[in-house]
Structure formats: structure tokens, C-alpha cells
Amino acid sequence: MCVNAIIISLTRSDSCDVGRSVSLPNEMRKFLRRIIVVLLFRVSWKKLFVIGTILTVFRVIFQIYSLPNPLTGWIVSPPLVVSSYQRANDGKNSRELSVTSDNQLKKSKHLPAVVSVNSTARNSREVSVTSDNKLKMSKHLAGVVSLNSTARTNRSMQVLERRERLLRRRRRKMNAHLKIIFPPPPVVPDHVQRSIAALKPNEALAYAKSEIEKAPLITDDPDLYAPLFRNISVFKRSYELMELLLKVYTYKEGERPIFHEPHLTGIYSSEGWFMKLMEQNRYFVTRDPEKAHLFYLPYSSRQLQMAVYVPNSHNLRPLSIFLRDYVNMLAAKYPFWNRTHGTDHFLVACHDWGPYILKDHKELIRNTIKALCNADISEGIFKAGKDVSLPETTIRNVRKPLRNVGGKRVSQRPILAFFAGNMHGPVRPKLLQYWKDRDEDMKIYGPLPTRVSRIMSYAEHMKSSKYCLCPMGFEVNSPRIVESIYYECVPVIIADNLALPFDEVLDWSAFSLTVAEKDIPKLKEILLSIPLKRYQVMQHNVKKLQKHFLWKSMPTRYDLFHMILHSVWSRRLNQLQESQIS
Known part of the structure; x- marks a missing residue:
């Protein structure tokens, strides 16, 4: 009846429209009748309403979470822009x-x-x-x-x-990722500042050396966790003197992208983040080279490899010649290199080839302080006590370098040991030979299989493991050491000739294990021999250590940038002591 009434009304309206010289064709009337029948009898209005409600809610939630800042309250006024x-x-x-x-x-x-x-x-x-x-x-x-x-x-x-x-x-x-705000300088009395300003660079270094030797005893510090350090008193005093005295001159020469253009993502990102924060620093950096204690060579080994290396040529000589010519240009233009033969200069390189592209300049390889990820003491290029072992970090998101940092508590770590990675070098194939699919407690893989990663990701494996294995690849360095620290998993280092990062101040036995390559067959036995109480202490120490290995867009005291800079500062003081002895 309703349909007939509607159709009759449509027919009447048609008859009215005829008087206005407007009529609908028969096909249009038939089409409208079908639509009315479908809307009244074949469409489930309840279902349509529910679906529309769900889509509306989903759209609102999606738009809220897509905002740059989450909504934490009602907006009651337009934003106020302050000058x-x-x-x-x-x-x-x-x-x-x-x-x-x-x-x-x-x-x-x-x-x-x-x-x-x-x-x-x-x-x-x-x-x-x-x-x-x-x-x-x-x-x-x-x-x-x-x-x-x-x-x-x-x-x-x-x-x-x-x-x-x-x-x-x-x-x-x-704006945290855009504007670099460094920690405030230490408060120093005016008379001390005047005395320090009057010191020449070498005199300031000698003063720092004598002050460190007289470091006051420290038993507790709110910013430092004593069990992590070899001597917390010496480290704290040295760090304070670095904040007080250190001035670094960064050479302006060099064209992009090899110079002054940091590479901030991937496994070689450590050199890029250091360059970024060093060049944006206004506290340690000086524009007057006569006041500098250290000179920074702002080149990127990763950018050099991408710009100069010919793929599949297996020839690193062009890279080495390029860097040699750059140093020779600086030595010809300025007196600072020749004054010390490069001993007060330093570079930061994280690419595996970092040590090898220095070979064409004898003073560069012999005298310069080299901060290298490939810190292999067996090859004669990296020298323990003179050079700096650079932590290799993997950064995937430049705006959020600390994304996914953190782990699970001990009771939520059912896996005894975990490793997944490509089969580079001689150690990893040996690890798989003995432990792949041999033991349920030992999750040892090559590249993590898709069937496994669908259930549990690489990061979740590390967060669910008591020990994370860090075997060397083609070179001794591995980003897994820092990844283990990020995910609060006790690192097990399997690389006989690796100089560990910050080993001049950190006691690595407090938060990690070192297993010789020859002891891989006994790996599970070694891990099970660690008492639970000792493991809990080590895992707690890894959490405390984490702050010293974090890249931050807004640097803080004792973070990774400052720890690397302190290592370079410490090496410069050691050079001064060695020159006095000789």
C-alpha cells in the first residue's frame, strides 16, 4: 500500500509538472520505483546504521592519532603565538x-x-x-x-x-628534533674562569691532567652508577674538566656530501650523529683555532664510500687518495697540522672500511686520534690507548632515535640466548653449525625466517632473551652490542680482537660476557654456569648503562655524544703524558 501511495504521488506530481512543461520519461519513473522498493524492503537500515557508526568512529580516531601531538584536553581557544x-x-x-x-x-x-x-x-x-x-x-x-x-x-x-x-x-x-639544546655549562667562579682563560691549550691540558690525578673520592652520584665504572671518581673529575676546558675547532673546508653532511640512518649512523651534534654545538666548539685543544676532521666515511667508490671494483685506493689530499690541503693552508704532526686532530668513522682508507697518509694513520667502529687491535691500524672504539648504532628513524628502546623484566625472558643475522665472516657459520636447531633454549638463526618473524620480530626476540649473542662478522664490530643494551639484554661478545667502547672508563665485566671464539661449542654450558643472582645484577646494570649509549636530539650529560667526546679528550690527555715521558 505504501509503495502504491508513493507511486500515485509521483504520478500526481508528474501531472502537475506537465503543466509546467516538465515531464519525466517512462524510464526515469521505472528507475525511481525500483530505488524506492530497494530502499523500503531490501536495505537493512539497522545494519547500515551500525556500519556508518563504526566507520565514523574509526575515521575520528584515525584523525586524532594522525595529529602531530595527541589531544590531551578540549581546545577552548585559538592557539596563542608568542614572539x-x-x-x-x-x-x-x-x-x-x-x-x-x-x-x-x-x-x-x-x-x-x-x-x-x-x-x-x-x-x-x-x-x-x-x-x-x-x-x-x-x-x-x-x-x-x-x-x-x-x-x-x-x-x-x-x-x-x-x-x-x-x-x-x-x-x-x-621541535626537539630540530633545535639542539645542549646542557648548561658548569657553574664556575669568576676568578677560576679568568685563570683558565689565560691558559694556553697545552697548559690547560697539563692542568687537567694534574687535577685528575688528585680526583676527590666519590662513593655516590645521582647521575652515575658506580658499579659500571672502573673508577667513578677519576671519570667524574675528568668529565667535569672536559666541560670546563675543552675547545674543539672544526675545519670549514670540504664540500658536501663527503664533508659536513651527516648520514643519520643505518648501521653507520654513529659517525653522522656525532658530526651533526658536534657541528651544531656552541659550547665545546671554538671559532679561534689558537684556543683549540682538538681539531675535528668533519668527513663521513659512509658518504665517501657512496660518492667515490666504484661498485664491485674492490679498490679502496681512490678513497684513500681523496682523504690524503684533503689532509695535505689543510696542512698547506694552516699551521696546525704541522705543529703537532696531527696528534691533536681526530676523526670519527663507522664504516667497515674506515681504518683502511687512512693508509695513504702516514701521519694520519700513526698520529691522529681515530674514533672507529672497526676497532680491531690485531691489524695494527687501531691502537688501544691512543684511538677510540666507536659504538656502532643502528638508527631507523631520525626524528625518533630512541624508538623501541627498553626491554622486559627477567621473568618475561624465556629464551636463554638469541642470534639472527647474515653469515658474514668465519665466526657466525661456526655458531650456526653448533647451535642452529639443536636446542630449544638457544634461538640461533641466519637471517630471521619469515615464518618466525611473523610470530615474533627481531626486536621482540632480543627483549625476550636473557643473553643476546654478538658475534663478529667480516669485521670485529657489530651493532648488536648496542642493540642488546637498548633492549636490556645481557650482551655476549664473541670477537677476540675487538676493543670495547669506552673501556678506559667502563667495566664491561659488570654488564656483559666475553666468550672466546674457540669456546662456541661450550656456549650453553658457559651461560648456564652464571648464577641467577649474578645474571640479575648484570641485567640491572645493562639498564643503568643504557643512558650512556643513547643518541638524543637534545643532548644531555653523559649521553653517547658526550661519552665519545670524553674518550677523545681522554686520549688527548694520554698523548700529553706520553710526550712528557719520552
């Missing part, structure tokens, strides 16, 4: 939003101010207009002028102050 002048003078001027008099308002009609005469709650969100001079300093600030009472204005100002503080916090979080 750079107010940001720079937070302590005094960030809240100086004064209400002008009626006369000033009349004079300021041409300024971007919106005058509100409404006294409702919606219009209580106001920003008063400052004087002409303040408006010039705060030209990005749009003001809403209220003509209400002083009490209402005061309440509005309090709301604005709270909102401004919240906005500042959000901006700091949002």
Missing part, C-alpha cells in the same frame, strides 16, 4: 600583556586587534593589546581587547598564562 622576543626572555617578559587605556585603543585602531564588547563566557578568552613598541616586538601576536571589568581581565590573564605554559611545553616537544 621570539618573549621566548628569549621567558623569566620576565613572557607574561607582559598589559591592558592599554581607552586613549591608546583609539590610537591603535589600525593594529590587528579585535575589539570585543560581548560579556558572555565565550568572549572571556581575551588577550590584551600592548603598547606600540611591544606590538613591534610581538608582531606575531594577535590580541583580543576586552572592555569588561578589571577582575574579568585578571582571570583571563591567568588562563592565558597557563595556556602559554602548556603551548611552550608542546613546542619544546615538537
Whole structure:
């Protein structure tokens, strides 16, 4: 009946339209009838409503999570943009939003101010207009002028102050990856600063050396965990003196991308992150080379390999010649290299070829402080005590270098030992030969099979393992050492000739195991011989160690950047001592 009524009404409307010279063809009428029948009898309106509701909720949730900052509260006003002048003078001027008099308002009609005469709650969100001079300093600030009472204005100002503080916090979080803010310099009395400023570079180094030898005893420090260190008192004093004295000159010469262009992702990212933070630093870096204690060669071994190496040529000589010519150019242009024959210069290289592309310059390979990931003491290029073992880190997200850092508690680590990786070098095939598919407690793979990774990812394997195996590949270095620390898994280092990072200050036996390559067949026996209590202490120490191996967009004291710089500083002091002895 309903359908017939609708059809009749349509027919009547058609007859009316005829009078207006508008008629629907027969095909259109048939089509409309079918649509009406489908909508009334064949469509399940309940299901359609449920589906529409689900899609709407999903879309809202997706848009919320796609925002740069998650919504933590209701937005009750437009965002307030504060000028750079107010940001720079937070302590005094960030809240100086004064209400002008009626006369000033009349004079300021041409300024971007919106005058509100409404006294409702919606219009209580106001920003008063400052004087002409303040408006010039705060030209990005749009003001809403209220003509209400002083009490209402005061309440509005309090709301604005709270909102401004919240906005500042959000901006700091949002721009953390863009703006490098280094920790504040140590507080030093004026007379000490004057005395230090008068010291020449070598005199300052000699002063630091004598002060370190007289380091006061430290038993507890809120920023450092004593069991990790060989001598926490010596390290802390040395670090303080580095903050107080060290000045580094970075050469401006060199064209991009090989120089001054950090490579920030992948397994060679350590050299790039150090370059980025070193060149953006304003505390340790000096523009006056005469005041410098160290000279930084800002080249990237990874960028050099990508720009100069001919694929499949197996010829590193062009890379070596390129670097040799660069150093010779600096030596000809400046007196600083020849003054010390390169002993106060340093470089940072994480590519496996880093040591080998130095061979064409004798002073570069013999005298310069080399921070290398490939810290192999058996080849004669890396020299323990003079050079620095650079931690090899894998960074996948430049904006979030600390993504996925953290692990599970001991009770949630059912796997005794885990390894997965390509079969590089002689050690890894031997590891698979003895332990692949031999024991349920030992999860040993080549590249992690897809059938396994679908159930548990590589990172989850490390987070679920008591011990993470770090065997050498073609070279002694492996990013798995730092990955183990990130995932709070006790690293088991299987590389006989590797100089461990920061071994001049860190006691690696407190948080890791070193297994000789020849003892791979006894690996499970060695791991099971570790008492549970000792393992728990080691795993706890790995957590405490983590802060010293983190790259941060906003560097902090004792993080990875500062630990590498301290190692270079320490090597320079050792050179000074050796020269005095000789």
C-alpha cells in the first residue's frame, strides 16, 4: 500500500509538472520505483546504521592519532603565538600583556586587534593589546581587547598564562628534533674562569691532567652508577674538566656530501650523529683555532664510500687518495697540522672500511686520534690507548632515535640466548653449525625466517632473551652490542680482537660476557654456569648503562655524544703524558 501511495504521488506530481512543461520519461519513473522498493524492503537500515557508526568512529580516531601531538584536553581557544622576543626572555617578559587605556585603543585602531564588547563566557578568552613598541616586538601576536571589568581581565590573564605554559611545553616537544639544546655549562667562579682563560691549550691540558690525578673520592652520584665504572671518581673529575676546558675547532673546508653532511640512518649512523651534534654545538666548539685543544676532521666515511667508490671494483685506493689530499690541503693552508704532526686532530668513522682508507697518509694513520667502529687491535691500524672504539648504532628513524628502546623484566625472558643475522665472516657459520636447531633454549638463526618473524620480530626476540649473542662478522664490530643494551639484554661478545667502547672508563665485566671464539661449542654450558643472582645484577646494570649509549636530539650529560667526546679528550690527555715521558 505504501509503495502504491508513493507511486500515485509521483504520478500526481508528474501531472502537475506537465503543466509546467516538465515531464519525466517512462524510464526515469521505472528507475525511481525500483530505488524506492530497494530502499523500503531490501536495505537493512539497522545494519547500515551500525556500519556508518563504526566507520565514523574509526575515521575520528584515525584523525586524532594522525595529529602531530595527541589531544590531551578540549581546545577552548585559538592557539596563542608568542614572539621570539618573549621566548628569549621567558623569566620576565613572557607574561607582559598589559591592558592599554581607552586613549591608546583609539590610537591603535589600525593594529590587528579585535575589539570585543560581548560579556558572555565565550568572549572571556581575551588577550590584551600592548603598547606600540611591544606590538613591534610581538608582531606575531594577535590580541583580543576586552572592555569588561578589571577582575574579568585578571582571570583571563591567568588562563592565558597557563595556556602559554602548556603551548611552550608542546613546542619544546615538537621541535626537539630540530633545535639542539645542549646542557648548561658548569657553574664556575669568576676568578677560576679568568685563570683558565689565560691558559694556553697545552697548559690547560697539563692542568687537567694534574687535577685528575688528585680526583676527590666519590662513593655516590645521582647521575652515575658506580658499579659500571672502573673508577667513578677519576671519570667524574675528568668529565667535569672536559666541560670546563675543552675547545674543539672544526675545519670549514670540504664540500658536501663527503664533508659536513651527516648520514643519520643505518648501521653507520654513529659517525653522522656525532658530526651533526658536534657541528651544531656552541659550547665545546671554538671559532679561534689558537684556543683549540682538538681539531675535528668533519668527513663521513659512509658518504665517501657512496660518492667515490666504484661498485664491485674492490679498490679502496681512490678513497684513500681523496682523504690524503684533503689532509695535505689543510696542512698547506694552516699551521696546525704541522705543529703537532696531527696528534691533536681526530676523526670519527663507522664504516667497515674506515681504518683502511687512512693508509695513504702516514701521519694520519700513526698520529691522529681515530674514533672507529672497526676497532680491531690485531691489524695494527687501531691502537688501544691512543684511538677510540666507536659504538656502532643502528638508527631507523631520525626524528625518533630512541624508538623501541627498553626491554622486559627477567621473568618475561624465556629464551636463554638469541642470534639472527647474515653469515658474514668465519665466526657466525661456526655458531650456526653448533647451535642452529639443536636446542630449544638457544634461538640461533641466519637471517630471521619469515615464518618466525611473523610470530615474533627481531626486536621482540632480543627483549625476550636473557643473553643476546654478538658475534663478529667480516669485521670485529657489530651493532648488536648496542642493540642488546637498548633492549636490556645481557650482551655476549664473541670477537677476540675487538676493543670495547669506552673501556678506559667502563667495566664491561659488570654488564656483559666475553666468550672466546674457540669456546662456541661450550656456549650453553658457559651461560648456564652464571648464577641467577649474578645474571640479575648484570641485567640491572645493562639498564643503568643504557643512558650512556643513547643518541638524543637534545643532548644531555653523559649521553653517547658526550661519552665519545670524553674518550677523545681522554686520549688527548694520554698523548700529553706520553710526550712528557719520552
